[in-house]
Amino acid sequence: MIYLELLWTFFKIGLFTFGGGYAMLPLIQEEVISHGWMTDEQIIDFIAVSESTPGPFAINIATYIGTEMGNGFWGGLLGAFCATLGVVLPSFIIILIVAKCFEKFKTNKIISGCMTGLKPAVIGLIASAVVSMAHTVFFPSGVSFDVFKELQFYILAAIALVMAFLAIKKVHPILIICISAVIGIGVGYGLGL
DSSP, rough: OHHHHHHHHHHHHSSSSSOOOOHHHHHHHHHHHHHHHHHSHHHHHHHHHHSSSSSHHHHHHHHHHHHHHHHHHHHHHHHHHHHHHHHHHHHHOOOOOHHHHHHTTTOOOHHHHHHHHHHHHHHHHHHHHHHHHHHHHTTTTTTTTTGGGGGEEEEEEEEHHHHHHHHHTTTOOHHHHHHHHHHHHHHHHTTOO
């Protein structure tokens, strides 16, 4: 049954991922593709939608995937509930246990060492997600020199340079969003997209 499968799949993702939604991306990609629920391109679209909606990324993407996997309105609602519950439940349980035991273990060197050791793993998971998404977005037909002949490559390179410049200059995020919207609309109409 798809609803139990959604609950269990996202429960495993929530249980074995530290570092937030971005650290979950590789596991989400692997699980969703291995179940045949969607393709790499669809996952990229889901990530974009999850990023653009308010709320935590992991909950947004779990809810979105659950909605898509359910049948009809009620099935989509149940699918969204099961996937969201699955991704949230492990953290809820762990936080309850940690809150109960925190005072006893907060100075424990083993616990402190484990938390310190998790930081590089989280960075690695996020980097893995970035590389995987970049490959899907920038090189959908594989890595070759033909990419340099396409206009899309130069547009994406220009966007990356502008992003780097704006990050270095510490421009306010709302201004970046407004400028990006104007440029996106202009490019969309200019290229007839």
